[in-house]
Amino acid sequence: MPNRSLSRRGLAATAVVCSALVGGGVAYAATTPEPAIKTFTPRSADQVTNIDVLRQQIRNYYGDPLGTGTFGPDSNYVREATSVARDAGRWLSARGHERGEDRHHHRGQKAIVLDVDDTTLTTWNYEVASNWAYNPTTNGEYVTGQRFPATPGMVDLVKKAKREGYAVFFLTGRPSSQEAATLGNLTSDGVGVDAGYPAPTTLRNGEDGLFTKPDVSAYPGYLQKACAADPGGKCTTIHYKSATRAHIESIGYDIVANLGDQYSDLKGGYADRTFKVPNPNYYLP
Template identity: 70%
Template sequence: MTITFLRAPRRAAVAAAAITVAVLGGAGVGWAAAVTTAQPAIQTITPRSEKDVTNLDVLRQQLRNYYGDALGSGQFAADSNYAKEASHVAADGTRYLSHYRSHGHATKAIVLDVDDTSLATWNYEVFSNWAYNPTTNADYVNGQKFPAVPGMVAMAQAAEREGYAIFFLTGRPTSQEQATLGNLTADGVGVDDGFPKPTTLSDGEDGLFTKPDVTAYPDYLKAACADDPGGKCTTIHYKSATRAHIESLGYDIVANFGDQYSDLKGGHADKTFKLPNPNYYLP
């Protein structure tokens, strides 16, 4: 019997512990238990002193200052260091895409993550005091409350004008797809950010990929994640397998944009662009 304790919100899980209890047959043999040592999702240094760590309240204030929101209103400033850094990445992407020359007959495409790559969740970070809660987060998602990441709408619009297919790839659940689409584009609810509508793929699929429940995985996710715990995709496997699926339908992913390294790992993109996000970490 295997008992697995998992906590899998949007943020990094602290650690998943697995306890395997095996019943061994034979004379004189009773219960034997093998315990797998729990490991944190984030591997980092162990401070030797309190002086090696930034005080948490000081760090929160540094984040507010970085976003140009010293009093924590939930609105980042257009001239903040965050906005400047994000806009710089978007401009780099625009220049790269404009100079790219197609190779072969594949349709050139870009892939964008959603949270803190396309949509900025700073207002929720302030509201939640950096403590993710799926219920309150869903209120922000379904209310379509997120503004665009600086520079990213203009980058995507320029890419569309130059003939790129536009795909969005997010870890948000399928139940949030319509709200996500409305927030990204325009539906008259909440914030309409004006991104191009996602491209319909050559097989008729919607170009906004949300993460299905494991019981509803398409074949390409089942195959890619068969060896993951319970067959449930890690972020890297989910996103890389989806990019591979897009490529298999005749697209060349020229650029992949993400705020987490797990958005960008696993290949199936000619070039990656990392947006700034000091608020949370997804392995």
């Protein structure tokens, strides 16, 4: 998940509101600028889930009905996230056991790419603390304080991938200024939460295997090229992530699985298969 801007977050889980709308209504007419979320216009208030009711539904889904900021170990969220991790693990094992001619269809060392926020680290504590209203300052405090726990099932998945010979790469929209804190939260540095992931793989060209998003002025050539037509040359999430995956494959890796909690984490190709991790809290185009 990329680092979110305030303009992309409402006071509540906008994406879930949109998905909760039922039949009827008309699509948004083309406007300038167009809204990031394409959905229907409800004809009546009864077609929209009440914001306060929706917040409580999300708390219940996370097994945290009182909003303590800690998701329940037996919650539907944990069940669903763990199921995605298991499915990905089965896929990796199947691909890792290919032999002979089957293996020749795929070039390069096999690899797995994972997003960070709400794919490998869960931001539920921040959603509750902020009442689903994203603020870059307070969110940055959670990031630099390394306060996010591991997403259920994902540490075991990544460790399994490492044992089976996969290169492991993390790809996040967090800015480069947050790279050290992100790595510390993902692995173990004694600050805040140590999620316990193995260290990312160093690429064959010497690059760090944790990709954070640089400032436009520091874009490597592959991002400059891929995002040249984006507003101000600043990569959209889809272009940033797909171009980075293409870069990884260009230097000798076969991305067997790509995991993310946003569809923008997964679009754009350069992965044999994608896995969507549950996240009803926000939507990022």
